[in-house]
Amino acid sequence: MTRRSSRDYYGILGIARDADAEAVKKAYRRLALQHHPDRNPENKEAEEKFKEATEAYEVLRDPEKRARYDRFGEAGTGGGAAAAPGYGVDLSEALRAFMRDFGGMEFDSFFRGASRPDHRGEDIRVRVRLSLEEIASGTKKRLRVRKNLPCSQCGGRGGSGETSCARCGGAGQVRHVQRSLFGQFINVSVCPECRGEGVRLSDVCPSCRGEGRETAEESIPIVVPAGVAAGNYLPLRGFGHAGVRGGPAGDLFIVFDEKPHALFARRERDLICELPLSPPQATLGTEVEVPTLEGKTSLEVPAGTQSGKVLRLRGKGLPGLNGSGHGDLLVRVVVKTPTTLTGRERELYDELASLSGRQAPRRPRKSFLDRVKDALGG
Numbered sequence: 001m002t003r004r005s006s007r008d009y010y011g012i013l014g015i016a017r018d019a020d021a022e023a024v025k026k027a028y029r030r031l032a033l034q035h036h037p038d039r040n041p042e043n044k045e046a047e048e049k050f051k052e053a054t055e056a057y058e059v060l061r062d063p064e065k066r067a068r069y070d071r072f073g074e075a076g077t078g079g080g081a082a083a084a085p086g087y088g089v090d091l092s093e094a095l096r097a098f099m100r101d102f103g104g105m106e107f108d109s110f111f112r113g114a115s116r117p118d119h120r121g122e123d124i125r126v127r128v129r130l131s132l133e134e135i136a137s138g139t140k141k142r143l144r145v146r147k148n149l150p151c152s153q154c155g156g157r158g159g160s161g162e163t164s165c166a167r168c169g170g171a172g173q174v175r176h177v178q179r180s181l182f183g184q185f186i187n188v189s190v191c192p193e194c195r196g197e198g199v200r201l202s203d204v205c206p207s208c209r210g211e212g213r214e215t216a217e218e219s220i221p222i223v224v225p226a227g228v229a230a231g232n233y234l235p236l237r238g239f240g241h242a243g244v245r246g247g248p249a250g251d252l253f254i255v256f257d258e259k260p261h262a263l264f265a266r267r268e269r270d271l272i273c274e275l276p277l278s279p280p281q282a283t284l285g286t287e288v289e290v291p292t293l294e295g296k297t298s299l300e301v302p303a304g305t306q307s308g309k310v311l312r313l314r315g316k317g318l319p320g321l322n323g324s325g326h327g328d329l330l331v332r333v334v335v336k337t338p339t340t341l342t343g344r345e346r347e348l349y350d351e352l353a354s355l356s357g358r359q360a361p362r363r364p365r366k367s368f369l370d371r372v373k374d375a376l377g378g
């Protein structure tokens with residue numbers, strides 16, 4: 001074990017150097033309850049904090065150790081350099097120290113909640129796919145959700161004739177005194193007879209077998225605000241599965257998803273679409289009708305527009321959540337080169353080609369291979 005730097009026990013407990021014994025105890029109790037392993041299962045950080053607080057408490061609660069610590073620092077608490085770093089408690093020592101001073105009723109009442117079975121119903125996630133039109137305007141929907149509801153036969157109680165569990169006296173937990181190297185300590189565990197319930201039903205409901213809930217379908221109206229995006233979710237507290245035997249219901253999470261749109265892609269609040277134009281339209285400029293989510297609108301294409309050019313229609317995108325402004329519609333021009341021409345069109349293209357100083361190809365056109373041969377002088 002390596003020697004650690006001296007720890008600030010007062011700082012760990014968050015108390016002044018002249019704090020009295022009562023203040024030391026109070027500060028430790030608060031920290032120990034907060035970081036106790038029973039409340040923080042599998043949490044190494046909490047365990048370290050619990051041990052550290054206990055170490056500080058073990059020194060500062062003892063007037064002699066505290067006086068030595070005040071004079072010599074941490075090394076003073078362990079009985080000399082040989083034993084340094086003096087304290088450094090392990091988890092079982094820390095738990096024992098805590099139980100020694102805070103066992104009894106206080107511990108019980110604090111931890112009872114944690115050892116009781118969890119009667120809260122499970123949460124439910126439901127995916128709802130929306131079209132861009134629905135996202136643009138917001139919408140109302142009715143969801144049919146299959147879930148656990150309170151049992152209609154017993155009203156969710158699970159039965160009748162509730163009596164206190166004889167084994168644990170209604171506490172839901174039983175204690176065993178255990179002996180170890182360090183002395184006697186009390187081990188608290190969930191009552192095996194009532195599985196922590198504390199009560200037994202003499203007349204169990206045959207319909208739900210005592211669980212107090214049954215599967216049924218519920219129709220739930222939801223309001224989808226305008227502007228939601230894929231992955232946004234709407235939590236509906238208490239609309240999840242019913243709890244066991246009258247326990248609180250879980251939550252329903254509605255997770256939004258987006259249906260792909262035939263014309264538009266979405267980039268946050270902006271919408272993107274393509275606008276095919278013929279070479280004359282792009283060259284001369286034109287006014288075209290373009291689709292939006294709320295119907296058609298006209299768009300001015302300036303003369304000399306290049307393929308790939310993005311024209312912006314302000315405010316024709318999607319609304320932001322919470323009523324923030326609309327995005328834009330981005331119209332990307334794609335000039336479509338014709339692949340078949342009528343006779344008249346070919347004449348005109350030929351004429352255009354000769355105007356721009358280039359020989360129109362003779363007909364019938366030579367094959368690619370013939371042209372290669374020409375080029376090579378063969």
Ligand SMILES: [Zn+2]
Nearest residue numbers: 151154205208
């Ligand atoms: Zn029932």
Ligand SMILES: [Zn+2]
Nearest residue numbers: 165168191194
């Ligand atoms: Zn019991």
